[in-house]
Amino acid sequence: MKIVVVNVNTSESMTRSIDIAAKRYASPGTEIVALQPAFGADGVDCNFESYISAVGVMDRVMGYDLPYDGVVMAGFGEHGRDGLQELIDQPVVEICEASAHIAMLIGRKYSVVTTLQRSVSAIEDRLKISGLWDRCASVRANGMTTQEVDHDPERAMRTIVEQARKAVEEDFAEVICLGCAGMAGLEEQITSTLGVPVIDGVGAAVQLVETLVNLKLKTSKTLTYAKPDPKSITGWPFSTNLKQQNLQSIAA
Amino acid sequence: MKIVVVNVNTSESMTRSIDIAAKRYASPGTEIVALQPAFGADGVDCNFESYISAVGVMDRVMGYDLPYDGVVMAGFGEHGRDGLQELIDQPVVEICEASAHIAMLIGRKYSVVTTLQRSVSAIEDRLKISGLWDRCASVRANGMTTQEVDHDPERAMRTIVEQARKAVEEDFAEVICLGCAGMAGLEEQITSTLGVPVIDGVGAAVQLVETLVNLKLKTSKTLTYAKPDPKSITGWPFSTNLKQQNLQSIAA
Amino acid sequence: MKIVVVNVNTSESMTRSIDIAAKRYASPGTEIVALQPAFGADGVDCNFESYISAVGVMDRVMGYDLPYDGVVMAGFGEHGRDGLQELIDQPVVEICEASAHIAMLIGRKYSVVTTLQRSVSAIEDRLKISGLWDRCASVRANGMTTQEVDHDPERAMRTIVEQARKAVEEDFAEVICLGCAGMAGLEEQITSTLGVPVIDGVGAAVQLVETLVNLKLKTSKTLTYAKPDPKSITGWPFSTNLKQQNLQSIAA
Amino acid sequence: MKIVVVNVNTSESMTRSIDIAAKRYASPGTEIVALQPAFGADGVDCNFESYISAVGVMDRVMGYDLPYDGVVMAGFGEHGRDGLQELIDQPVVEICEASAHIAMLIGRKYSVVTTLQRSVSAIEDRLKISGLWDRCASVRANGMTTQEVDHDPERAMRTIVEQARKAVEEDFAEVICLGCAGMAGLEEQITSTLGVPVIDGVGAAVQLVETLVNLKLKTSKTLTYAKPDPKSITGWPFSTNLKQQNLQSIAA
Amino acid sequence: MKIVVVNVNTSESMTRSIDIAAKRYASPGTEIVALQPAFGADGVDCNFESYISAVGVMDRVMGYDLPYDGVVMAGFGEHGRDGLQELIDQPVVEICEASAHIAMLIGRKYSVVTTLQRSVSAIEDRLKISGLWDRCASVRANGMTTQEVDHDPERAMRTIVEQARKAVEEDFAEVICLGCAGMAGLEEQITSTLGVPVIDGVGAAVQLVETLVNLKLKTSKTLTYAKPDPKSITGWPFSTNLKQQNLQSIAA
Amino acid sequence: MKIVVVNVNTSESMTRSIDIAAKRYASPGTEIVALQPAFGADGVDCNFESYISAVGVMDRVMGYDLPYDGVVMAGFGEHGRDGLQELIDQPVVEICEASAHIAMLIGRKYSVVTTLQRSVSAIEDRLKISGLWDRCASVRANGMTTQEVDHDPERAMRTIVEQARKAVEEDFAEVICLGCAGMAGLEEQITSTLGVPVIDGVGAAVQLVETLVNLKLKTSKTLTYAKPDPKSITGWPFSTNLKQQNLQSIAA
Known part of the structure; x- marks a missing residue:
């Protein structure tokens, strides 16, 4: 079994810690792959950062090659779990x-x-x-x-x-x-x-993904977490405004 | 008074409809500016699209020059209102x-x-x-x-x-x-x-922003909606994976 | 626009304070009329006084000549808002x-x-x-x-x-x-x-009445706040306002 | 034991029905006195009528001579129970x-x-x-x-x-x-x-008043249902019952 | 009227206290019979003891000869009230x-x-x-x-x-x-x-049983508290009371 | 790892079905032991039967020799999980x-x-x-x-x-x-x-017990599920398991 564990921020040391925690609790035979978003804040402490992280996590997981059996979203209470559940069939568990x-x-x-x-x-x-x-x-x-x-x-x-x-x-x-x-x-x-x-939470989530995989269960696709209808998504990537804002807040 | 009304999707016809609705309900003397995100889906019907929209809306509003008195987020129940509330002091009302x-x-x-x-x-x-x-x-x-x-x-x-x-x-x-x-x-x-x-909802939100401005009230910055602490935000813009996924879902 | 603001007690100094507060927050062009019940306690601090106030407020508003656009009930959490909503079509907002x-x-x-x-x-x-x-x-x-x-x-x-x-x-x-x-x-x-x-609360309520009027909304009359059915109200000699209302509703 | 059962409307036939119901369920040795307000509607079907009834019921009970052991308010879900609980010590049970x-x-x-x-x-x-x-x-x-x-x-x-x-x-x-x-x-x-x-409900309430009296329990007067503070109640000419109460509470 | 008051533990002194409390609050003419389970702990302070007590109470009441008019379960918040309600028609009130x-x-x-x-x-x-x-x-x-x-x-x-x-x-x-x-x-x-x-609670429960009996009300048998379907209950050697009940319900 | 799966009724065919279900979902290396109470009904459909089952399940598990790693209570929504959690340290999961x-x-x-x-x-x-x-x-x-x-x-x-x-x-x-x-x-x-x-539910519970064991977690003993205080349990002749447990806890 292979479980993708995604950090929600861009701190590499945090990603390493999460990787260690996940591996400590994973069952023998479970492979852990720890990822982090390609963009976003190096710590997520507010909604602004959490929404960027939601997109960053979806982006990173969608860019990671199959196959894997489930995903752990390793941001405590952050946004994005439901979005990722729509995009993939494998279980997604938030910590x-x-x-x-x-x-x-x-x-x-x-x-x-x-x-x-x-x-x-x-x-x-x-x-x-x-x-x-x-x-x-x-x-x-x-x-x-x-x-x-x-x-x-x-x-x-x-x-x-x-x-x-x-x-x-x-x-x-x-x-x-x-x-x-x-x-x-x-x-x-x-x-x-x-x-x-x-x-x-990381250990708990890794084990719960294993449980879902062992029970041969995937995310229900009948309603809320159905695959998104095809849409035209334009202008992505596009603007650096959010980074500017951030610099402003550093200056302030 | 000047109110920014942000569509959550990238459909120009929808933005025009929202602009008309906002102007219909705005009080005399209130200026309405209708914006739409520079990136995102041309309709928001699921959480995946909603999270992109949350970032798109924050990005678009942060890129819009001051001064304005308040913001209407014109996506019914979409994500992002709390994030934008953190970034600016002016009232943000979701429809x-x-x-x-x-x-x-x-x-x-x-x-x-x-x-x-x-x-x-x-x-x-x-x-x-x-x-x-x-x-x-x-x-x-x-x-x-x-x-x-x-x-x-x-x-x-x-x-x-x-x-x-x-x-x-x-x-x-x-x-x-x-x-x-x-x-x-x-x-x-x-x-x-x-x-x-x-x-x-657009009319309701425009009027409620007016009400908050008339009452001289702004978003409370003491706790949940305080300005984000300075963080290093890297890698933005960066990846086209989410677009690839979308194309896949069109193909599927 | 003309808004009736009703104090719930019979203290004239309190009515004056409420009048001042309402005028401070009313938009230019909004006329404020501050009323107080013809009977009742000079302060409302319990349910006994609150029920008398509920009747006093309904009596006073029904005795006040039209036209006006909405009513503010200026007693914090007191009884009577729903009763007054039944009697008139204009919005009634409690503080x-x-x-x-x-x-x-x-x-x-x-x-x-x-x-x-x-x-x-x-x-x-x-x-x-x-x-x-x-x-x-x-x-x-x-x-x-x-x-x-x-x-x-x-x-x-x-x-x-x-x-x-x-x-x-x-x-x-x-x-x-x-x-x-x-x-x-x-x-x-x-x-x-x-x-x-x-x-x-007085400022908030005045502004919300303005918002409802600007949105051209009145109290829904389909169910809970429908006009009372004609009844015989006897033994109520002090004021004929409420009885007149009843006859009007019979005529309507 | 003597229980006062108050109809909330001014229909005499309804008061008689309530009297019969109360007597049917009262224990042997319990005396039932059925009252009706001196003013109000001959049926209570909305909040407007219910608030008048609340005052009418308090007025009628306060005008009724002691001693009695408890009160049943025989209007299903109508206003006023908490007001009457403040005015008297005996249990008040709403049907x-x-x-x-x-x-x-x-x-x-x-x-x-x-x-x-x-x-x-x-x-x-x-x-x-x-x-x-x-x-x-x-x-x-x-x-x-x-x-x-x-x-x-x-x-x-x-x-x-x-x-x-x-x-x-x-x-x-x-x-x-x-x-x-x-x-x-x-x-x-x-x-x-x-x-x-x-x-x-009338039977249920009569029996519950009996239960409270048998348990020697009265309404708690420590907070919500404490006797009202003395207030000046003006302009209330129809009945002096409620004003008398007020004077009594000043004396007490 | 005869009310059975069941202690939930096997402490005789507690049963006596409960008997005294019940008799203190019972109306004249109400006979109180205080029982205690034939087995179980001499104090119930946890779920383990509470479940044994639930069975002990059902066992003891089913072994007690009719007629009686209602039952008080004198264990504060303990398990078993709903089970006993299924077995008998008379009201069961938990303290x-x-x-x-x-x-x-x-x-x-x-x-x-x-x-x-x-x-x-x-x-x-x-x-x-x-x-x-x-x-x-x-x-x-x-x-x-x-x-x-x-x-x-x-x-x-x-x-x-x-x-x-x-x-x-x-x-x-x-x-x-x-x-x-x-x-x-x-x-x-x-x-x-x-x-x-x-x-x-004992006094409250005794009085509420009296109230239910005076109102001629029994436990509703239409759904949750319907008599158990006949089952084969095996291996239950200590007391035959519960088994007898089961046979009766088969016969009925 | 060894998991005890207890049926809540005395039907042997049901116990076999539960055993099969548990084994189907257990991970390789997990040993399943299916038990059934020594007494009780051959189907549990009401509270009366559920309380007997609660005691029957506790009795059966306490009579089963250690070591095992966790318990599944295979009665859907039946009583007793919290009681058993008090008696043992291993995780108890109800289906x-x-x-x-x-x-x-x-x-x-x-x-x-x-x-x-x-x-x-x-x-x-x-x-x-x-x-x-x-x-x-x-x-x-x-x-x-x-x-x-x-x-x-x-x-x-x-x-x-x-x-x-x-x-x-x-x-x-x-x-x-x-x-x-x-x-x-x-x-x-x-x-x-x-x-x-x-x-x-049986599969879900087996997997969740495995998860808890893998996470090295046991039932919290700080408050609700603490081991029962020593009590004298009398009159319980059918099985001495529960009494033995009690003696053990006195010794501990």
Whole structure:
């Protein structure tokens, strides 16, 4: 079995971390291919970046040669899973949803610990439209960007444990989901500190793709995720405006 | 006051229709500028196209010179409103949400009549994450693509009335929202046939932008819609894969 | 355009404040007429007073000569909006609902700061049956009656800011709604203190009535808000306004 | 024990029917006093009439001499229960809520059969803000006004059974609630026709008041239903009952 | 009238307490018979024990000779009510649901104070599937097992009051439900300390059974609670009661 | 890896079918052991039977010698999963929940086709308290008992397809879940007839147990599913398994 795991940002170190996490949890005989978009931001922390990432991920996967058996979208709660499901038949599993599914199987309530408070909204919305919100005790933020988590793992670890502890003690979470692909690898440390199961979304998603493939199931094509009707798509690639905007925001 | 109204697809005739609708409902003294993305599909009927449109709309608006007072996103329930809200300070109003807000002010339950059944999911999700779902009696589809609505207005009219009648008689809707920017202009005919108020989303959104500007309100920048942190965005524009995929789907 | 703004209590100073707020936010060319009920309490802080106010407001509006284009009910979350919608064709907008609609257009979550804790229930119920509850982060009370807010604006200001700050910091509200018509005028001060948009319901409602009139929309009369069937209303000697209405509806 | 049962309209024949229903279900030793408002409509089928009724009911009960042990508000889903709960300490039970409570004790889902389709909204809202909506399978209307039910019991019976049958067969209701005080007395006939338990709200409410009195429970006065603060109520000449109450509460 | 009150555990002292509570609240002329299962745990604090108790309660009631008029299941939120409702025609009222019903009649929000934090889940689930969750402000735990409550009433009292106070002050509960049959008898003390009505579930349930019997209502047998189809039940040697029931239903 | 698959009824032919289904979907290297309770009904179609089954399943699993890696509870929506999760550390997956998890990964809405209409309630409740209800389009019944499905597979097939077709065409389900362990094996036929993915719960659950084991996750023991406190369990003579467990936990 071959599973394509796509990072949603353009950070190569993040892609490597995701690759390691995916391989750690893949079953023997499962081949992991870690990809990253050809364009986009080197960290996805807001909707603007998330929409570019949605297109970047679809673009990268469509440019990757068959055959493969399924795709893991390794951006926690980012946009694009439904779009990719329309384009291909193979299962597409997003890591926020994967984490929630797994968490609900081993505990009554789960909490997510993510990066920035501003990202909490996106995760809440993802869980709500995916029908997985009911058993969520809380989504908590450690206040670091995706990139800061990438670069300062020690501080990341400390602040994640801090929020996870509050989730357990104040929100009565029984399982913790790591709300950022870049947090992969911290599971054991947190579990040993707090005594609750901790879920890395990449591992969860890889295993769920395997499960779907083993069950010989593919994405339903009868309605929402049917292949797009042929359209004329023009002017692509075309404009550098979004990059300009970004430079402006750096200057501002 | 100057309002930018952005079509979400690349159909020039659709952009003209939207321009007409916006001007019809704009107050005297309000200038309307109708734009369309520089790239993307000539009709948006699925999530794949919607994500490209999200980026296309952000790209087009960011490339448009200031000053303007607000933006209308003229794609019924499409992605991208929250992304654009992050990028600019001016109010951004999406036409599906605008329709629901207006409908709830003049009736207890409303229904949406949209194009394809597959689009119903996206509209439901948009209404749910926008907190406007509770008073929705139903989202019904007339079975035509956005492009077919554009090209065969007579059949569009007949099938929309048919679904609107069911919404009124079976689902007890008291207001009908036209679930596609391309349906603008059919309001009076449907109202005179069925006796219920009918809302065109473009008009509703233009008026709501005016309202926000008159109230001197801008998008809150404290959390979810704060300006994105500076990131390195690379490789943009870059790849033609998505176009290749599209051609494949035409061939298929 | 002429908009009738009805205070829900019999305090003349409150009516004057409401008149000022309405005129501040009305568009040029919009005439504002501020009314108050001929009977009722000089402050509405509970359901008992709210029901009297519902009848008082309907009585006062029915006794006011046509023509006018719409009505603002300036009692935050009070009863009676649906009753008045049945009696007249023109749009009727209540200020709690107006605030929530506007708040949802410029932020993801909003909080209401109201007067007494006992009033929180009524506001929650109003938002729930209006389908606007989902994006409400919290309804917080500053512990003062409507009359105390009217008479001690300094303490009102201080305690409202205090609750608004908690709403922003603890409940992650991105917009604040002033939950009492008597709080009108505090918007700028709070915004400059806390950095979040603040909405005065009277202004929001006036603008939304203008929007509905500009869109040529009236209350749907197909079901819930249809004109009442002729009934014999007896024993109601104080005012003949409501009875006259009834005879008119028989004639119509 | 003495229970005051208040009709919400001014129809004497309806008040007599309600009196009979209440006495049929009251326990031996319970005295029933049936009242009707001194003013208002002779049938309550819309919000306009319901608000007048809310005040009429409060006025009538406040004008009735103590002692009594509890009050039944015999208008199905009408306004006013919460207002009366503020004014007095004794339990106040409304018949729509009473029906739902009882139905949920003997079946998994219940349906309400009411009069006009326009009244369905009010009943839905009542059940929602009372927290009793979850187990409601449907609210169905037989298309007759309260007065028509009063005057043509045969047609009422036939159309009620018709809707009840649909509720059982299509909506899987296991219990039927009669959604109008004027339907009292039809329980046995419907049960023998359809085989499901049928609940008359007046009986249910009388018994629930008895239960509360037997449990020595009164309305909680800590927050929502606390006695109104003293206010100046002016211009209310018809009846001094409500003003007297106000003076009493000042004295207390 | 004769009501069977079944303890869900095998503690004789708990059964006696329940018997006393039931008799305290039963109307004159109502005979109370307190039973306890022939097998099971001497305290029910988790799902494992709750399922054994569900069977133990059904077994004990089926082994008890008719006639009786209704059954109270005196385990707060435990499993089995729906099973027993299938087996007999008489009303079966569970004390957690009974408490919530009564609480909602006298206050807008209620809280439950139960024993262990781990039991909170079960109570939440019971309230949710019973459709009584909406008005629940919180379920709080005092941290003692059922047995500890039984053996150390003083500490139980102190910790229950502590949690009830938080429910009132922080969660805005207006009524407190005692979330364990073993807490019966503490009502007056808590009410006099905190000023809110306090509900003992056993009393509430006894009174609600009386109400149902007075209304001549039995459990609906049309669908969910229909008598089980005849099945072969094998290997059940301890008690033949359940098997006898099965044979009876075959004969019927 | 060794997975214990427990039938919830005492039908040996059903246990064999479940064994076959489990083995069909188990990965190479996974050993399946199919068990059935030592007591209980030969088909579980109601709550009465489901509670006996809950105890029967716990009894049977506790009597089975370690080591094993996880348990599948092969009764669609039956009681007992949470009880067994308390007793053991290994993952316990119930087939109704497993089906919903898998369905939500490959389609937007799913429907369940079960046996009797009376069982619909239990499945709805299971999905609701498991937080998996949101994406459920409908639960439909084919009107046959579990035993009839077992004995007349042809009629079962025909009526299941009929309901599945309605689920797809009227309720817009995109995935069908077979709502009874006895329906295993019909997946391909239904998929080829209707074009939608069909999920057998036993297969789904076996694969999800494998996933959890591969992820090295066990049931969270911090709160809801903590090991029961030692209790005295008396009068339980049929099987000593549960009592032994209790003694073990005292020792631990």
